[in-house]
Amino acid sequence: MRGAGVTTGSVGLVLARPARLLGAEPFFMEFIAGIEERLAEDDRSVLLHVVGAQDAEIAAYRRWAAGSVVDAVVVVNRTADDQRPRVLRELGLPALYVGEPDELAVPAVRSDDAGPVREALAYLLELGHRRVARVSGPETLLHTRARTAALLAGCAEAGIEPVVLEGDYSEETGAKLTAALLAADEPPTAILYDNDVMAVAGLNVAKELGVAVPGQLSLVAWDDSSLCRLATPALTTMSVDVHQFGVTVAESVLELVGGQPVAERWSPTATLVPRQSTAPTS
CATH class of the missing domain: 3.40.50.2300 (Response regulator)
Incomplete structure (x- = not known):
């Protein structure tokens, strides 16, 4: 275990999704780029780990907590009956949640879905x-x-x-x-x-x-x-301004690892951009 006040400089992000989707879907690449850009200004970086399912994600958190690998984690894709908030509390691993908060999943960057x-x-x-x-x-x-x-x-x-x-x-x-x-x-x-x-x-x-x-x-x-x-x-x-979404998440993470109160933040709201794929019904 590292001593008090000693940090790793890393923020963990585990994505439980098929790796092939990560390469095909631009969202998470832009999201991670936004987080990384803001963290780099504070001499920190993202430690990314891709797994196939949520149980493997939880196993990664246990390894990281045992080895003091990261200062905090960003938790995405909240699910029904989500076990991650409870496990992270038990591990004492600071976590920032993306999505609506509850009694365990705090602090959070909220979204209007x-x-x-x-x-x-x-x-x-x-x-x-x-x-x-x-x-x-x-x-x-x-x-x-x-x-x-x-x-x-x-x-x-x-x-x-x-x-x-x-x-x-x-x-x-x-x-x-x-x-x-x-x-x-x-x-x-x-x-x-x-x-x-x-x-x-x-x-x-x-x-x-x-x-x-x-x-x-x-x-x-x-x-x-x-x-x-x-x-x-x-x-x-x-x-959605996905890059700014990542920057917003990073701002909250920096407050979390710095021991400051984490301000309430919202992700950028999705807005309609009409183009050529929509028209009145004939």
């Missing part, structure tokens, strides 16, 4: 869409559940019933689920995706099936990476 969904739905409804679908992220994630609840509530108010299919952020599920939606007897006229990779895959499937975008089908992506801007047609997105 429902508001952007309501904005996207209002936009599609204004364009005349009544058959709306969503390809979501994993349903175990709290932010996925918050987005789903917001979509269901908004559609109920509008008197329509959306179709929600659970994906995993990958190109494969984006393509597979889009194909399933378009094969329905009454296919959607608009699909909202929970990330950019699935949206681009969905756009490619629509092209292969001869479904015109946006003439017959409107698509809305999430995160607004270069994938969305370079697609043809360019994808309408819920745009």
